[in-house]
Amino acid sequence: MEYIKNYIDENKERFLEELFGLIRIPSISSIAEHKPDMYRAAEYWEKTMLDAGADKAEVFDTEGNPIAYGEKIIDPKLPTVLVYGHMDVMPVDPVELWHTDPFEPVVKNDIIWARGADDDKGQSFMHAKAFELLNKTNTLPCNVKFLIEGEEEIGSSNLYKFCEDHKDMLKADIFLVSDTSMIAQDTPSITAGLRGLAYWELEVTGPDKDLHSGIFGGAVANPINVLCKMIADVLDENNHITIPGFYNDVIEASDIERKMMGKAPYNEEKYKEAIDVKELWGEKGYTTNERTWIRPSFDLCGIWGGYTGEGSKTVLPSKATAKISCRLVPNQDNKKISKLVKEYFEHIAPDYVKVKVTEMHGGQAYGCPIDLPAYKAAERAFENVYGKTPIPVRSGGSIPIISGFEHILGVKSILMGFGLSSDAIHSPNENYPLYNFYKGIETIANFYLEFVKEYGLNV
Amino acid sequence: MEYIKNYIDENKERFLEELFGLIRIPSISSIAEHKPDMYRAAEYWEKTMLDAGADKAEVFDTEGNPIAYGEKIIDPKLPTVLVYGHMDVMPVDPVELWHTDPFEPVVKNDIIWARGADDDKGQSFMHAKAFELLNKTNTLPCNVKFLIEGEEEIGSSNLYKFCEDHKDMLKADIFLVSDTSMIAQDTPSITAGLRGLAYWELEVTGPDKDLHSGIFGGAVANPINVLCKMIADVLDENNHITIPGFYNDVIEASDIERKMMGKAPYNEEKYKEAIDVKELWGEKGYTTNERTWIRPSFDLCGIWGGYTGEGSKTVLPSKATAKISCRLVPNQDNKKISKLVKEYFEHIAPDYVKVKVTEMHGGQAYGCPIDLPAYKAAERAFENVYGKTPIPVRSGGSIPIISGFEHILGVKSILMGFGLSSDAIHSPNENYPLYNFYKGIETIANFYLEFVKEYGLNV
Numbered sequence: 004m005e006y007i008k009n010y011i012d013e014n015k016e017r018f019l020e021e022l023f024g025l026i027r028i029p030s031i032s033s034i035a036e037h038k039p040d041m042y043r044a045a046e047y048w049e050k051t052m053l054d055a056g057a058d059k060a061e062v063f064d065t066e067g068n069p070i071a072y073g074e075k076i077i078d079p080k081l082p083t084v085l086v087y088g089h090m091d092v093m094p095v096d097p098v099e100l101w102h103t104d105p106f107e108p109v110v111k112n113d114i115i116w117a118r119g120a121d122d123d124k125g126q127s128f129m130h131a132k133a134f135e136l137l138n139k140t141n142t143l144p145c146n147v148k149f150l151i152e153g154e155e156e157i158g159s160s161n162l163y164k165f166c167e168d169h170k171d172m173l174k175a176d177i178f179l180v181s182d183t184s185m186i187a188q189d190t191p192s193i194t195a196g197l198r199g200l201a202y203w204e205l206e207v208t209g210p211d212k213d214l215h216s217g218i219f220g221g222a223v224a225n226p227i228n229v230l231c232k233m234i235a236d237v238l239d240e241n242n243h244i245t246i247p248g249f250y251n252d253v254i255e256a257s258d259i260e261r262k263m264m265g266k267a268p269y270n271e272e273k274y275k276e277a278i279d280v281k282e283l284w285g286e287k288g289y290t291t292n293e294r295t296w297i298r299p300s301f302d303l304c305g306i307w308g309g310y311t312g313e314g315s316k317t318v319l320p321s322k323a324t325a326k327i328s329c330r331l332v333p334n335q336d337n338k339k340i341s342k343l344v345k346e347y348f349e350h351i352a353p354d355y356v357k358v359k360v361t362e363m364h365g366g367q368a369y370g371c372p373i374d375l376p377a378y379k380a381a382e383r384a385f386e387n388v389y390g391k392t393p394i395p396v397r398s399g400g401s402i403p404i405i406s407g408f409e410h411i412l413g414v415k416s417i418l419m420g421f422g423l424s425s426d427a428i429h430s431p432n433e434n435y436p437l438y439n440f441y442k443g444i445e446t447i448a449n450f451y452l453e454f455v456k457e458y459g460l461n462v
Numbered sequence: 463m464e465y466i467k468n469y470i471d472e473n474k475e476r477f478l479e480e481l482f483g484l485i486r487i488p489s490i491s492s493i494a495e496h497k498p499d500m501y502r503a504a505e506y507w508e509k510t511m512l513d514a515g516a517d518k519a520e521v522f523d524t525e526g527n528p529i530a531y532g533e534k535i536i537d538p539k540l541p542t543v544l545v546y547g548h549m550d551v552m553p554v555d556p557v558e559l560w561h562t563d564p565f566e567p568v569v570k571n572d573i574i575w576a577r578g579a580d581d582d583k584g585q586s587f588m589h590a591k592a593f594e595l596l597n598k599t600n601t602l603p604c605n606v607k608f609l610i611e612g613e614e615e616i617g618s619s620n621l622y623k624f625c626e627d628h629k630d631m632l633k634a635d636i637f638l639v640s641d642t643s644m645i646a647q648d649t650p651s652i653t654a655g656l657r658g659l660a661y662w663e664l665e666v667t668g669p670d671k672d673l674h675s676g677i678f679g680g681a682v683a684n685p686i687n688v689l690c691k692m693i694a695d696v697l698d699e700n701n702h703i704t705i706p707g708f709y710n711d712v713i714e715a716s717d718i719e720r721k722m723m724g725k726a727p728y729n730e731e732k733y734k735e736a737i738d739v740k741e742l743w744g745e746k747g748y749t750t751n752e753r754t755w756i757r758p759s760f761d762l763c764g765i766w767g768g769y770t771g772e773g774s775k776t777v778l779p780s781k782a783t784a785k786i787s788c789r790l791v792p793n794q795d796n797k798k799i800s801k802l803v804k805e806y807f808e809h810i811a812p813d814y815v816k817v818k819v820t821e822m823h824g825g826q827a828y829g830c831p832i833d834l835p836a837y838k839a840a841e842r843a844f845e846n847v848y849g850k851t852p853i854p855v856r857s858g859g860s861i862p863i864i865s866g867f868e869h870i871l872g873v874k875s876i877l878m879g880f881g882l883s884s885d886a887i888h889s890p891n892e893n894y895p896l897y898n899f900y901k902g903i904e905t906i907a908n909f910y911l912e913f914v915k916e917y918g919l920n921v
Contacts, residue, residue: 198676202774211738217657217859220789221759222750224743227784228697228762234687235694279670282813284683291681300680303687304777309764310785315661315822317787318763325686326769328776330679355741363774400676 004387007448010136011441018444019110019437021051022128025090026108026117032068032091032157041153044090045069048151051131056138057149065161068153072172075138076146082458083146084451085175086134087408087416088127088182089155092119093429100431113437120435122428126181126421127151129440133447144455148175155182159404166411177377178408179450181443183420186267186394188438191385191446193378194418195260196296196397197405199331199368201341202304204361205230205348206324213309214319224355227308227323233351233358234325237301241287244301244329246347254334256297260373260395267292267394296397300330326363330399333370341365366403371415376457381417384449388442419450463846466907469595470900477903478574478896480510481587482567484549485576491527491550491616500612503549504528507610510590515597516608524620527612531631534597535605541917542605543910544634545593546867546875547586547641548614551578552888559890572896579894581887585640585880586610588899592906603914607634614641618863625870636836637867638909640902642879645726645853647897650844650905652837653877654719655755655856656864658790658827660800661763663820664689664807665783672768673778683814686767686782692810692817693784696760700746703760703788705806713793715756719832719854726751726853755856759789785822789858792829800824825862830874835916840876843908847901878909 011018030044031037045062052060052073060073068091076083095105095118103109108117115125130149137143150173152162166173186192209226210219239245256264269292275283285294294300308323310316329344331337345360352358371378373395385393398418405416421443427433455461470477489503490496504521511519511532519532527550535542554564554577562568567576574584589608596602609632611621625632645651668685669678698704715723728751734742744753753759767782769775788803790796804819811817830837832854844852857877864875880902886892914920 200676200776202776204774209739214737215859216759216761216763216787217659217789217857218754219737220761220787220858221753221757222742222744223737223739224741225761227765228693228760231690231762231765232694232697235691238687238691278673278678278682280668280682280814281816282683283681284812284814285681294680295677298680300675301687302675302679302684302778303690303768303782304675304775304779305768305770306686306690306782307766307770309762311764311766311783315663315785315787316763317659317661319761320764323762323765324770326774328675328679328774330676353741353743355739355743357740398676399679400674 004449004452006140007136007445010140011444015441018132022125023108025124025128026119027106029106030091030153031094032154033094038068041068041091045071045153048090049073052149055131055135063165065165067161070153070162070165071151072149074146074148075143077143078146081145082455083148083175084454085148085150085173085178085414086130087150087178087180088130089123089152090127091153091156092122092124093156095431097431102432110437114434115437115440116432116434118433120433121422121426122433123155123182125435125440126443129181129421129443130179130447133444136444136448137451142452144451144460148173155404159407162404163407163411166407170412173412175414177454178414178416180405180416180418181420182402183398183418184422184424185420186396188423188436189389190268191389191391191393192267192396193381193385193393194398194420195371195373195378195395196333197369197402198299198397198399199335199337199366199406200328200401201331201337201344201365202326202328202363203341203344204324204326204363205233206322206359207233208322208357208359209355210319210321213321216317216319219319223319224353225319226356227320229353229356230308230323230325233348234303242285244299246344248343249299249340252334252336252339253299253332261293263373263395264292264296265290267396295399297332299332299335302328304328330401331368333368335368337365337367366401367406367410369402369406369409369416371417375415377415377417377454380453380457381419381450383453384446387449388446419446463908463911465599466595466904469599470903474900477591481584484583484587485567485578486565488565489550489612490553491613492553497527500527500550504530504612507549508532511608514590514594522624524624526620529612529621529624530610531608533605533607534602536602537605540604541914542607542634543913544607544609544632544637544873545589546609546637546639547589548582548611549586550612550615551581551583552615554890556890561891569896573893574896574899575891575893577892579892580881580885581892582614582641584894584899585902588640588880588902588906589638591903595903595907596910601911603910603919607632614863618866621863622866622870625866629871632871634873636913637873637875639864639875639877640879641861642857642877643881643883644879645855647882647895648848649727650848650850650852651726651855652840652844652852653857653879654830654832654837654854655792656828656861657758657856657858658794658796658825658865659787659860660790660796660803660824661785661787661822662800662803663783663785663822664692665781665818666692667781667816667818668814669778669780672780675776675778678778682778683812684778685815686779688812688815689767689782689784692807693762701744703758705803707802708758708799711793711795711798712758712791720752722832722854723751723755724749726855754858756791758791758794761787763787789860790827792827794827796824796826825860826865826869828861828865828868828875830876834874836874836876836913839912839916840878840909842912843905846908847905878905
């Protein structure tokens with residue numbers, strides 16, 4: 004599509020300047036004093052959407068940070084794409100490690116350097132510009148809505164209620180999200196799944212005080228020994244999770260998807276070298292990517308108990324505690340698993356200790372079938388721009404709001420990410436290549452044109 | 463022996479005043495500013511020994527605190543008893559919990575209240591007075607030596623070298639020590655064994671930095687999981703230690719000794735209530751007392767790794783560490799066991815982690831055969847005074863210097879303790895009943911008379 008390329012080329016300097024205007028607002032959601040900046044960012048988005056051709060745009064208050072919403076309804080009978088993104092960013096500490104001012108973007112070596120350059124100001128702004136492009140060239144083929152929130156980096160807690168309260172307004176056929184990464188600059192990928200999360204604190208209490216390990220050792224159960232045993236028994240010799248019923252709701256990835264995932268570039272030696280381990284580890288029967296993408300995991304995030312200072316204090320401690328998390332896969336309900344594991348630990352607790360299991364925050368997994376029409380459209384959009392079929396990947400991590408959209412609004416999301424693993428999101432010297440920014444705009448514009456084809460519409 | 467009782471009765475007030483003079487010296491070995499008090503205490507002992515009838519007495523310097531030594535040699539051909547005790551005491555913090563001044567002894571309800579009232583000023587001073595008694599009544603039947611150190615509460619580190627350097631001077635047939643407890647005021651016991659100790663720090667390192675548990679969880683070994691598994695496998699379903707060779711040198715207690723131990727009063731309900739556990743735990747085939755007295759143990763003293771703050775941080779940690787101790791029984795060499803366990807953990811370390819085992823301080827166990835002549839003498843001394851055969855008990859704890867005496871000087875010790883578990887040693891409001899103090903003097907005097915009978919001597 005030459006006209007798309009041309010429009011981008013003709014407006015590239017302006018696009019960048021407009022993005023920089025957004026980046027210059029230090030909209031750090033986790034620091035209360037930046038609340039006015041959240042409003043400035045929301046208003047910046049309101050103006051951006053209107054300038055790009057939205058019929059209307061509005062800043063909504065929530066109990067937390069504001070939400071910017073905008074829409075263009077060409078025809079209620081046409082399909083609707085809702086773009087989700089976020090205007091808030093992470094803190095910039097340790098600020099002394101930045102080579103430039105985090106909120107004064109600079110371009111160096113064809114890369115934008117600033118907080119939010121990728122996550123998610125850079126990526127979400129591509130959608131505003133693709134939308135503008137289609138409007139200004141009179142080629143927008145469907146309805147478009149924008150939902151830009153200000154609390155993604157702090158858990159999106161007010162967005163759930165906002166979705167509940169605005170179901171009609173947010174009605175859409177698909178959510179389109181650019182807040183993830185692609186495999187490499189020349190290897191596009193689509194994130195077809197996110198793992199969910201369940202998290203517990205497991206506390207084992209033996210005697211009511213620390214005891215002399217000489218006087219009592221051997222006759223009174225040691226809560227650290229007991230905790231270790233309870234944990235050790237969870238994984239069998241194949242690193243399968245042994246908790247009864249744990250895998251009941253897991254839907255195995257299809258052979259086609261596993262085959263496509265297998266095309267993702269993977270270098271075991273480099274993988275091991277990057278984290279300095281001699282051997283990898285994991286569930287028997289699955290590759291490394293499959294282990295983190297399509298299989299649940301059981302990890303200890305923390306453990307403590309007894310004497311942890313220098314030297315060798317001899318004590319039989321009163322208490323030991325572990326923080327435990329499971330990553331979950333699509334169709335595993337995090338609340339159900341949370342309860343299952345809690346009851347399992349309570350059930351296996353031996354009589355000689357007291358066991359307390361506290362359920363902590365969790366999140367649902369998300370899965371996008373790779374034969375979903377919108378997925379196919381995204382696939383063709385990448386093919387048009389990159390000349391390559393994007394690889395369906397999964398993220399081992401969790402973005403709970405994505406499954407929230409599905410549960411509250413009944414709408415699937417397409418995770419069309421243009422970030423790179425070298426973008427240093429959440430870290431000092433966050434950056435985003437100009438190449439990804441402009442190619443992203445082009446791919447997104449292509450998506451709309453491909454998407455409506457799935458509805459028998461042609462442009 | 464009426465004359466013994468009479469002498470004690472006639473001198474009881476003076477004995478107490480003399481003990482109080484020693485107690486008033488705040489000889490806290492762990493606080494450097496009390497070093498002059500250590501010398502005052504040593505000189506007090508020097509005078510006490512001479513006054514009691516010693517031929518000579520002397521204060522020896524060491525690289526740490528001084529040692530008071532004294533002796534009375536009646537005839538080199540006669541057997542020699544060496545009395546070991548310590549003049550140093552524990553700190554008094556938290557001092558606000560004391561009802562009286564820790565270093566100004568008072569008698570209330572026939573109990574002495576002060577730091578060191580039992581441990582070990584009260585108990586060691588009984589020996590000085592029993593020695594005086596036998597001297598003044600011209601009934602001392604053998605040679606006597608006193609070795610009173612000033613670093614027991616801080617590990618006796620300079621006493622080992624002192625023993626090496628003064629082997630001739632410290633030559634004796636038996637060491638007599640009152641620094642332990644008896645079962646109850648009317649239930650005498652002799653401590654026939656002390657457990658030894660080995661101690662390790664076990665560090666498991668996975669990736670070289672904390673990883674995102676979503677991105678890596680399931681594909682990279684979690685060092686806390688691995689540590690827990692390594693620890694959990696050490697004890698089998700009968701709570702036997704599975705480390706190959708661990709029990710090789712354990713000498714089982716004789717049936718006679720186990721039978722006598724079985725007479726020690728033991729109330730399981732009260733035991734459980736005191737530490738608030740619903741069930742006890744331990745090695746199959748042994749009673750609670752046997753588990754802590756004659757069997758080795760495997761305890762986790764501490765563990766830490768990953769995130770230990772509030773809430774639920776999701777992290778796959780880089781490192782996890784445990785502090786591990788084993789109590790050992792007589793004939794298990796602590797250095798051999800220390801090496802054995804270190805090599806075991808290194809051997810079972812899986813390839814996907816790095817394991818580092820650090821050997822920490824340890825100590826030898828000590829065992830006194832209950833048919834040793836000196837043991838039989840002590841048994842009869844208790845029978846004479848209490849009308850009951852003392853029960854041979856073991857202590858689950860460790861007093862490394864006792865096995866040190868055996869290894870360096872080749873002399874066994876008789877642990878003739880008169881303390882009670884209610885004496886609050888090392889705690890605020892330490893105390894020692896007058897009954898125990900005076901009965902102790904009587905029993906010790908009886909010991910000498912019974913001891914020489916084992917050599918065919920009669921008094």
